[in-house]
Amino acid sequence: MLIPIERGAREPVAKQIVQYLRRAIDAGRLRPGTKLEPIRVLARELGVNRETVAAAYHELEILGLTESAVGRGTFVLARAEAAASRQAGADERGRPRAFEPVFSRRSLAATSLAAVRVDYSAPADAVHLERLIPDASLVPDEEFRKALNRALRKGGPALYDYGDPRGVERLRRALVERLAGSGIECAVEDVLITAGSTQGFAVAVQLFCDPGDAVAVESPTYPWALGALRSFGLRVVPVPMDEHGLDLDRLDAVLGRGDVRLLYTMPSFQNPTGISTTVAHRRQLLDIAATHGVPILEDDFEKDLRVRGRGAPPLRALDHYGGVVYLGTFSKALFPAVRVGWLVAPRRVADAAATVKRLIDITTSPLLQAGLAQFLSEGSYERHLRNAVRVVEERLAAAEKALTAHLPPGSRFTMPEGGYLVWITLPEAIDSATLLADARRAGVVYAPGQIFFPDEQPSSACRLSLAHATPNEIERGIRILGQVARAALPRGRARRDARASAGIHL
Numbered sequence: 001m002l003i004p005i006e007r008g009a010r011e012p013v014a015k016q017i018v019q020y021l022r023r024a025i026d027a028g029r030l031r032p033g034t035k036l037e038p039i040r041v042l043a044r045e046l047g048v049n050r051e052t053v054a055a056a057y058h059e060l061e062i063l064g065l066t067e068s069a070v071g072r073g074t075f076v077l078a079r080a081e082a083a084a085s086r087q088a089g090a091d092e093r094g095r096p097r098a099f100e101p102v103f104s105r106r107s108l109a110a111t112s113l114a115a116v117r118v119d120y121s122a123p124a125d126a127v128h129l130e131r132l133i134p135d136a137s138l139v140p141d142e143e144f145r146k147a148l149n150r151a152l153r154k155g156g157p158a159l160y161d162y163g164d165p166r167g168v169e170r171l172r173r174a175l176v177e178r179l180a181g182s183g184i185e186c187a188v189e190d191v192l193i194t195a196g197s198t199q200g201f202a203v204a205v206q207l208f209c210d211p212g213d214a215v216a217v218e219s220p221t222y223p224w225a226l227g228a229l230r231s232f233g234l235r236v237v238p239v240p241m242d243e244h245g246l247d248l249d250r251l252d253a254v255l256g257r258g259d260v261r262l263l264y265t266m267p268s269f270q271n272p273t274g275i276s277t278t279v280a281h282r283r284q285l286l287d288i289a290a291t292h293g294v295p296i297l298e299d300d301f302e303k304d305l306r307v308r309g310r311g312a313p314p315l316r317a318l319d320h321y322g323g324v325v326y327l328g329t330f331s332k333a334l335f336p337a338v339r340v341g342w343l344v345a346p347r348r349v350a351d352a353a354a355t356v357k358r359l360i361d362i363t364t365s366p367l368l369q370a371g372l373a374q375f376l377s378e379g380s381y382e383r384h385l386r387n388a389v390r391v392v393e394e395r396l397a398a399a400e401k402a403l404t405a406h407l408p409p410g411s412r413f414t415m416p417e418g419g420y421l422v423w424i425t426l427p428e429a430i431d432s433a434t435l436l437a438d439a440r441r442a443g444v445v446y447a448p449g450q451i452f453f454p455d456e457q458p459s460s461a462c463r464l465s466l467a468h469a470t471p472n473e474i475e476r477g478i479r480i481l482g483q484v485a486r487a488a489l490p491r492g493r494a495r496r497d498a499r500a501s502a503g504i505h506l
Contacts, residue, residue: 018056175342196331
């Protein structure tokens with residue numbers, strides 16, 4: 001479609017596209033049933049970004065002129081259908097009807113996750129091992145407040161403006177220096193500050209994927225990521241994990257299908273398992289992704305919370321084909337309310353990411369960024385990390401001791417090299433989602449394994465987060481979990497045997 005675009009016009013480009021296509025539909029030049037060009041194709045032809053075309057197509061659908069189907073495309077409706085659609089807001093007498101929201105398939109897909117439906121309520125004295133939120137008592141609030149005040153005095157009125165969409169340069173320079181310590185060589189221009197790593201995730205996914213595309217993920221993985229991918233209209237392709245990380249043979253087969261546009265992975269302190277992969281595993285994973293030409297979105301959300309060992313370099317540090325986009329955040333090591341994360345990518349990708357970021361929210365708070373830069377430059381962050389890592393080490397040691405002592409026979413658990421997460425696999429007769437009700441009443445709350453798998457099938461696994469609990473609380477919570485699991489075993493085995501005798505296999 002040769003759509004004339006006036007770059008300097010007051011009318012936004014998306015609006016110009018809508019007006020042109022609307023005139024073409026009304027005039028009959030675009031007949032009912034005509035398939036509009038894919039978003040990616042039209043964006044390339046017009047020299048605009050995909051989000052502009054996507055916004056125009058969305059507006060046409062709201063006007064009742066087109067209909068979109070995930071995986072099929074956008075089609076022109078018959079003008080009678082379009083007229084009926086525009087009149088849907090009135091009854092047969094022309095009076096306005098009460099508004100009835102019709103939710104998009106994307107929003108319904110996102111809210112269908114089991115994670116939304118899990119009940120975590122418990123008695124007041126229950127041990128909470130479900131939330132991956134840092135302990136507020138560890139936050140260096142006085143030091144951070146002073147750093148913020150000093151940054152404000154230095155930065156002055158400029159910190160009240162929107163600022164550079166890429167982020168405050170001083171903070172990006174500080175991150176470049178920190179990343180170099182992990183083997184990631186990058187320039188300030190390769191770094192984009194985001195509103196937490198969750199926004200970095202959303203930006204990266206929108207860069208590489210259109211609705212209907214497939215994204216490969218670890219199974220199990222972070223439930224929020226599953227919901228976000230589905231809300232973008234994407235297909236989730238699970239790749240199983242073993243004790244070493246992603247099953248690389250299965251990954252090779254999945255990427256070999258040719259329809260996967262992106263791989264999302266957490267090679268260090270994986271959520272929910274806590275597994276960190278070896279250098280050899282990471283190099284092989286990179287070779288597989290490079291062979292199939294698939295970019296990697298690496299989420300290094302707990303990087304600064306290592307308690308033992310040096311750990312393998314991030315995938316971004318080992319990247320030999322220029323396909324890794326790296327995400328980091330201050331949310332887990334410092335506190336989530338600061339809402340500052342970062343995305344590191346090859347320059348061309350970083351430039352495109354900055355454009356998408358600007359369309360989403362213009363910029364992340366310059367004031368908070370400047371405060372963080374000051375906090376880092378004064379050495380306050382490193383002092384905080386030393387205390388935080390000591391606490392994490394104590395909690396992991398308490399968890400390992402309690403898990404060894406209290407879990408029923410046949411149970412297994414991971415013991416990570418850092419971070420807050422421990423992954424438990426109870427005997428297979430137990431469904432951890434069903435067990436949660438007994439555990440809550442007894443005084444412990446955890447995240448059931450079912451919510452971490454794309455297919456949401458029953459699981460005997462569960463995730464414990466040590467972020468909020470003291471060593472004594474960890475011991476008590478795991479002891480209670482062991483007790484309710486042991487009590488549930490006979491019932492679980494009876495149900496399993498009954499299903500087997502009836503010929504039912506799950």
